[in-house]
Amino acid sequence: MTTSTESRLTQQLAFLLxxxxxxxxxxRTLILDGSRQENDAxxxxxxxxxxxxxxxxxxxxxxxxxxxxxMLLIHDLVEIDAGDTFAYDTRxxxxxxxxxxxxxxxxxxxxxxxxxxxxxALWQEFEDGDTPEARYAAALDRLQPMLHNFHxxxxxxxxxxxxxxxxxxxxxxxxxxxxxxxTFAMDLLRQSVERGYLKEE
Amino acid sequence: MTTSTESRLTQQLAFLLxxxxxxxxxxRTLILDGSRQENDAxxxxxxxxxxxxxxxxxxxxxxxxxxxxxMLLIHDLVEIDAGDTFAYDTRxxxxxxxxxxxxxxxxxxxxxxxxxxxxxALWQEFEDGDTPEARYAAALDRLQPMLHNFHxxxxxxxxxxxxxxxxxxxxxxxxxxxxxxxTFAMDLLRQSVERGYLKEE
Ligand SMILES: [Ca+2]
Numbered sequence: 001m002t003t004s005t006e007s008r009l010t011q012q013l014a015f016l017l018x019x020x021x022x023x024x025x026x027x028r029t030l031i032l033d034g035s036r037q038e039n040d041a042x043x044x045x046x047x048x049x050x051x052x053x054x055x056x057x058x059x060x061x062x063x064x065x066x067x068x069x070x071m072l073l074i075h076d077l078v079e080i081d082a083g084d085t086f087a088y089d090t091r092x093x094x095x096x097x098x099x100x101x102x103x104x105x106x107x108x109x110x111x112x113x114x115x116x117x118x119x120x121a122l123w124q125e126f127e128d129g130d131t132p133e134a135r136y137a138a139a140l141d142r143l144q145p146m147l148h149n150f151h152x153x154x155x156x157x158x159x160x161x162x163x164x165x166x167x168x169x170x171x172x173x174x175x176x177x178x179x180x181x182x183t184f185a186m187d188l189l190r191q192s193v194e195r196g197y198l199k200e201e
Numbered sequence: 202m203t204t205s206t207e208s209r210l211t212q213q214l215a216f217l218l219x220x221x222x223x224x225x226x227x228x229r230t231l232i233l234d235g236s237r238q239e240n241d242a243x244x245x246x247x248x249x250x251x252x253x254x255x256x257x258x259x260x261x262x263x264x265x266x267x268x269x270x271x272m273l274l275i276h277d278l279v280e281i282d283a284g285d286t287f288a289y290d291t292r293x294x295x296x297x298x299x300x301x302x303x304x305x306x307x308x309x310x311x312x313x314x315x316x317x318x319x320x321x322a323l324w325q326e327f328e329d330g331d332t333p334e335a336r337y338a339a340a341l342d343r344l345q346p347m348l349h350n351f352h353x354x355x356x357x358x359x360x361x362x363x364x365x366x367x368x369x370x371x372x373x374x375x376x377x378x379x380x381x382x383x384t385f386a387m388d389l390l391r392q393s394v395e396r397g398y399l400k401e402e
Contacts, residue, residue, distance in 0.1 A: 001381045005258070009381060012254050017352065019250060020233040023243045032221040042224045045246035048274055049220060053213050053316065057206070066267035069274075073249055115254065151218065180202045180210055 008112045015110040021080045028086050028156040029148040040076040040084065043144065048072045050140045057180045063132040067122075071137045074119060075126045078103035087145070087170055088162055100127070129173070139177035142170055143185060150188050154197020163199040164189060209313045216311040222281045229287050229357040230349040241277040241285065244345065249273045251341045258381045264333040268323075272338045275320060276327045279304035289363055289371075301328070330374070340378035343371055344386060351389050355398025364400040365390060 001009075025040040048069045055065050076084075081103035085096050108120040126134050146167070149157050157167065167189050174182040192198040202210075226241040249270050256266050277285075282304035286297050309321040326335050347368070350358050358368065368390050375383040393399040 001384050005381050009255075009258070009385060013348070013385075016247075016251055016254055017233060017348065020247065022246075023232045023239070024234070024236075031224045032218060033225070035225075038224070039243065041243035041246045042240065045223075045242045045249075045274065046217075046221065048246075048249070050217055052271060052274065053217055053312070054210075057210070066270070069267070069270055070253060073246065073253065073270075111254070147214075147218065180206050183202050184210060184214075 011110060011112050012115070015107070018107065018110055019077055019080065022077060025076070025079045025084055027084050027145070028160070029145045030152045030155050032148060032151050034152045034155070038148065040079055044073055044076055047075075047137075047140050047144050050144055051137065054140070054178065054181065057178050058132075058136050059176075059179065061132075063136045067133050068137050071122050071126045071133060072141070074123055075137065075141060077107055077123070081106060086156075086160065087142075088160055088166055132177075135173060135177040139174045139181070142173060143178075143181060146171060146185060146188065149197065150192055154192060154195070157192070157198050158196075161199060163201055164193050165201070167192070167198055212311060212313050213316070216308070219308065219311055220278060220281065223278060226277070226280045226285055228285050228346070229361070230346045231353045231356050233349060233352050235353045235356070239349065241280055245274055245277055248276075248338075248341050248345050251345055252338065255341070255379065255382065258379050259333075259337050260377075260380065262333075264337045268334045269338050272323050272327045272334060273342070275324055276338065276342060278308055278324070282307060287357075287361065289361055289367055333378075336374060336378040340375045340382070343374060344379075344382060347372060347386060347389065350398065351393055355393060355396070358393070358399050359397075362400060364402055365394050366402070368393070368399055 022044070023039050023041040026037040027040060027043055029038050030036065031038050051068050051072055052065060055062065078100040082096070082099040085093060104120055104123055108116045108123070111119065125131055126137055129135055129138050145156070149155060168186070171182070171185050171189070174185055189198065193200055223245070224240050224242040227238045228241060228244055230239050231237065232239050252269050252273055253266060256263065279301040283297070283300040286294060305321055305324055309317045309324070312320065326332055327338055330336055330339055350356060369387070372383070372386050372390070375386055390399060394401055
C-alpha cells in the first residue's frame with residue numbers, strides 16, 4: 001500500500017466512523033409502527049429508496065438518479081453537529097444556515113481535500129435547491145415525513161399543532177418536481193384534516 | 202393523473218411503506234458508541250456511504266458505483282421476513298437461501314412487475330456475488346461490521362466466541378475486491394487478537 005493510499009484511507013475511515021453519529025440524531029417523526037422516533041441515518045436510507053423507486057414520476061428530462069441518491073445519503077449529515085431543526089420551528093431556522101455550514105466544514109473536512117470539496121458541493125447543491133436533482137431530492141425529503149405523519153395518526157403534526165396550510169407550503173416543492181406525487185400528497189393532506197391529524201386553518 | 206400512473210404509484214408506495222420495517226431488524230453489531238444494536242436500515246445507509254467514499258480503492262476497471270449503491274440499499278431487505286442470520290451461525294445458514302428467496306418474492310412483488318423484476322435481479326446479483334459490483338458490495342458489507350466490532354471492543358465477536366481465522370475467512374472477499382482494505386483489515390484483525398477481541402485460534 002503506498003503512503004498516499006494509506007493516508008487517504010486513514011482520512012476516509014475517520015470520516016466514515018464519524019458519520020456513524022447520524023444514527024443518533026433523532027427526528028420528530030416516528031417509524032411507521034409508532035414504536036419510536038426515527039433517526040437521520042435510517043431516514044436517509046428511506047428517502048434514497050423513495051428517490052430510486054419513484055424516479056419515473058419526475059418530468060422529462062429525468063434528473064440524474066445516481067446524483068440524487070448520493071445527495072440524499074449525505075443531505076442530513078450536518079445535523080450530527082447542528083441537530084435536527086424541526087420543519088415548523090421558525091426560531092431554530094434563524095441560525096440554521098450558519099450552524100449547518102460550520103458542520104459541513106468540519107465533517108466533509110475529515111475527507112481528503114478533493115473528496116471534501118466534491119461532497120461539500122453536493123450538500124450545498126441540495127441546500128440551494130437550484131438544480132432539478134436538488135429539487136427532486138428535496139421533494140422526497142418532504143414527502144417521507146408526510147407519509148410517516150399520515151401513517152402514525154399525525155403524531156408530530158398534532159404534537160406541534162401544524163396546520164393544513166403549513167403542511168401544504170412545506171410540500172409545495174413536489175408540485176413541479178414530481179407532479180403525480182403532488183396530487184397524491186394534497187389528497188392525503190385533505191384526509192389528514194378530516195381525520196384530525198392536521199389543524200384546519 | 203392517469204389510471205396507470207395512479208396504480209403504479211399505489212404499488213410503489215405500498216412497497217416503500219412496507220420496507221420501513223427494515224428499521225426494526227436488529228443486527229448483532231452495536232452502533233459505534235456502544236449504546237445499542239444497529240438496525241438493518243441504518244447499516245444499509247452506512248455501507249452505501251462506505252461504497253461511495255472508498256470507490257477509488259477498487260481495482261481498475263472500476264465497478265459501477267451507482268449500481269453498487271442501489272444494490273447495497275436493498276441488500277438486506279429480505280431480512281424483514283427472514284431475519285438477520287448471524288454471520289457465524291452455521292445452523293441458521295442451512296435454510297437461509299430458501300427463507301430469503303421467499304422474502305424477496307413477497308417484498309419485491311409489491312412493486313409494479315417491471316420494477317419487481319429489476320430490483321429482485323439486483324438483489325440476486327448481490328447474493329450470487331459473481332459480478333465485480335456484487336463482490337465490491339459484499340466486501341463493504343463485511344468490512345462495516347468488522348469496523349464496528351473493532352471499535353466496540355469486539356462486542357459481537359466476544360459474545361459469540363469468534364476466532365481470528367473465522368473473521369479472516371469472512372473478510373476474504375476484500376482481498377481482490379479492494380486490496381488496500383484487505384491489508385488494512387488484516388492489520389486490524391491482528392490487533393483485535395492482541396486486545397482480546399478475537400480468539401487466537
Ligand atoms: Ca446481512
